[in-house]
Amino acid sequence: MKKYWGVLFKIVFSRTMVTLTLLLIQVFWLFAGFRWLGEYSEISLLFMLVLSAALLVYIINKDETPEFKLTWVIPICAAPVFGALLYLFVAGNWGNIGLKKGLDKRRKETAAYMHTEERTRREMEAASPHIAGLSRYTEEIGGFPAYRNSPVTYFPTGEAKFKDLLIELEKAKEFIFLEYFIVERGKMWNSILEVLKRKVQEGVEVRFMYDGMCSILLLPYSYPEKLQAMGLKAKMFAPIRPLMSTSQNNRDHRKIVVIDGRVAYTGGVNLADEYINEKVKFGHWKDTAIKVEGDAVKSFTVMFLQMWNSSERGKEDYAKYMKSGLKPEGSGHGFVIPYGDGPALPENVAETVYLDMIHQAVRYVHIMTPYFIVDNAMLDALQYAARRGVDVKIMIPHIPDKKLIFAMSRTYYPDLLAAGIKVYEYEPGFIHAKVFTSDDEKAVVGTVNMDYRSLYHHFECAAYLYRNEAVADVEQDFQETLGRCIEVDMKYYKGINILNRLMGRVLRLVGPLT
Numbered sequence: 001m002k003k004y005w006g007v008l009f010k011i012v013f014s015r016t017m018v019t020l021t022l023l024l025i026q027v028f029w030l031f032a033g034f035r036w037l038g039e040y041s042e043i044s045l046l047f048m049l050v051l052s053a054a055l056l057v058y059i060i061n062k063d064e065t066p067e068f069k070l071t072w073v074i075p076i077c078a079a080p081v082f083g084a085l086l087y088l089f090v091a092g093n094w095g096n097i098g099l100k101k102g103l104d105k106r107r108k109e110t111a112a113y114m115h116t117e118e119r120t121r122r123e124m125e126a127a128s129p130h131i132a133g134l135s136r137y138t139e140e141i142g143g144f145p146a147y148r149n150s151p152v153t154y155f156p157t158g159e160a161k162f163k164d165l166l167i168e169l170e171k172a173k174e175f176i177f178l179e180y181f182i183v184e185r186g187k188m189w190n191s192i193l194e195v196l197k198r199k200v201q202e203g204v205e206v207r208f209m210y211d212g213m214c215s216i217l218l219l220p221y222s223y224p225e226k227l228q229a230m231g232l233k234a235k236m237f238a239p240i241r242p243l244m245s246t247s248q249n250n251r252d253h254r255k256i257v258v259i260d261g262r263v264a265y266t267g268g269v270n271l272a273d274e275y276i277n278e279k280v281k282f283g284h285w286k287d288t289a290i291k292v293e294g295d296a297v298k299s300f301t302v303m304f305l306q307m308w309n310s311s312e313r314g315k316e317d318y319a320k321y322m323k324s325g326l327k328p329e330g331s332g333h334g335f336v337i338p339y340g341d342g343p344a345l346p347e348n349v350a351e352t353v354y355l356d357m358i359h360q361a362v363r364y365v366h367i368m369t370p371y372f373i374v375d376n377a378m379l380d381a382l383q384y385a386a387r388r389g390v391d392v393k394i395m396i397p398h399i400p401d402k403k404l405i406f407a408m409s410r411t412y413y414p415d416l417l418a419a420g421i422k423v424y425e426y427e428p429g430f431i432h433a434k435v436f437t438s439d440d441e442k443a444v445v446g447t448v449n450m451d452y453r454s455l456y457h458h459f460e461c462a463a464y465l466y467r468n469e470a471v472a473d474v475e476q477d478f479q480e481t482l483g484r485c486i487e488v489d490m491k492y493y494k495g496i497n498i499l500n501r502l503m504g505r506v507l508r509l510v511g512p513l514t
Helices: 002-012 015-039 042-061 066-078 080-090 094-113 118-127 129-142 158-170 187-201 223-229 294-311 349-360 376-387 403-410 413-418 452-457 470-482 490-494 498-513
Strands: 152-155 175-180 205-211 233-237 256-259 263-267 284-286 289-293 335-341 364-368 391-397 422-426 429-431 435-438 442-446 460-466 485-488
Touching (some): 066 080, 118 129, 118 335, 129 335, 158 187, 263 294, 289 294, 335 349, 349 435, 349 460, 376 391, 413 422, 435 470, 442 470
Parallel strands (some): 284 429
Antiparallel strands (some): 175 256
């Protein structure tokens, strides 16, 4: 009995429970405060009604998707005081002002390293003026240049990436940078950590940054201190604190590894055992990743250092880590454009890249994504592509990790099918891959899901491949995975529980905020 009460006491007074309790208390007082302001006096009520009207005019004229506008117009019209104050608190995103300033500063500091070489630009113009234009866009908006001399290795499973990563980590001689969204102790992370500890003892600089959401359920809040005691430089991005702030909505969803400026990894694979199927949570976990070598590694090095230093006050010696990479010979490497995205950039680079691939497709666009919650622009682009004869195939999980998100994703089936888009569910389990391929020439592999959270709220990264040999490997994996899928038709859709379908439709009203 004493043991039972001891465990209960530990859970109730754990940092996670205390943090959640304090956040709930703040939510209560926020709602109560909004209500009090609305009922305090006729003057305050009149002021709030005028404010609500002004906000409606502002929202309608704002350069934003109709879905985001509708999400806010409804609550402001239904409950003017509450809706207006909630909009100012959430959409203002006051908590992220410091982070945006920090990232802007770091981008300016690294601008000298982030430009497309003139020879590469000329070769892109000769190969495809359109791809050269896309490169100009990514460089202008986010400072993400294009590279040649960059071989890419595609991993169709988390297990394959994990095995290769261990080999490359053992080769490290100067530095190792790791940035991840999810880290959980188990076979995968423990194996990597053993290598990192050994490398630190050999004099290799190791920096490890992970998203602060892990501190809620997966890791102790003090875990960075434990890693620092082992010799690693470690930190959490945006730690979850018992203080309600809109900054906690913008998570670091990126997955980046850089080793000696020689190789870099990205993709969907986090550092937890379900990603390598050592732990079964939602059936077979299908994920993908890539290893980039050569000149393009520089962009991943810079992206990591920018994020690492976004909250630091000192000055980074960037030149120390700007390695020239490999200089591989051959003509099969094509072009690689590593890029990032996030709320600190002036435009949604990740969504623009996806839309560009869809609009430029001639023969096919094939997509793997764990979540499908998109705006009208994305849906229209996919439908138009299918109606002009492009083979559009979308693959999502059959066993979801988030049932409410899955319910929303399935509500798009009738619109997709009516346009001639083929939809598939991965029958063995859960797809976590974020992959686009098109016309045997283009592919994107990265961390960007097809949902509002990835496209608008999170910090993300990916690599755009054009005429790179890995494009064929990505497409081959798509075709092989297709053989393990259920093809969706209207009969299948109508067989889904009607309450589940209705719930998905209702939840789409708040889809932009999910």
